[in-house]
Amino acid sequence: MGLVSLLQDGALDYFASLSEEVQSNLKQTVAALEVRFGTAKCVMQAHAELASIRQQPGEATRDFADRVRQAGREAYQGVAAGDPAVEATVVSRFVCGLRDEQLRMEVLTKDPTNLTEAVEVADKFQRQQDALRAMRPPTGGFATMAEC
Structure with a gap:
């Protein structure tokens, strides 16, 4: 997934802690990251x-x-x-x-x-x-x- 290459530090660690189901779905991944870190x-x-x-x-x-x-x-x-x-x-x-x-x-x-x-x-x-x-x-x- 291209998104993973953009993640750094805490965001990358958080991504790694997500279930495989969430990691494999871009919308779910983005939603989980926004809940955790907010939006830019x-x-x-x-x-x-x-x-x-x-x-x-x-x-x-x-x-x-x-x-x-x-x-x-x-x-x-x-x-x-x-x-x-x-x-x-x-x-x-x-x-x-x-x-x-x-x-x-x-x-x-x-x-x-x-x-x-x-x-x-x-x-x-x-x-x-x-x-x-x-x-x-x-x-x-x-x-x-x-x-x-």
Whole structure:
């Protein structure tokens, strides 16, 4: 079968594990491979989605991180969890997709090695920003020394 010569690594191993009946039927073989590995279109689409992912207005940072994590899983199906190259890509897409430039810079300067670390940095920074905002006087008024 000509298809076998195109298979590599895990796909070739998976093909070898299929029954002879499935191996001898091109449609069944293709269907089995698509179930196991997805289609090229789906993988390419998942990579495109990951590459263009952006935090939506009003979307919480953790919710955005969850979307990035899911997009990464879809784009890198079959890659072992924690793969350093995939983690670097997912963290990069998270950082680049953040709406708040100050937050983006803060996470970037901390150089997180995985998405969990990146989210922790983002959460800490956002808590600090919230505390600073709470300490500011109300807009339109001036704080007196007694208020500070």
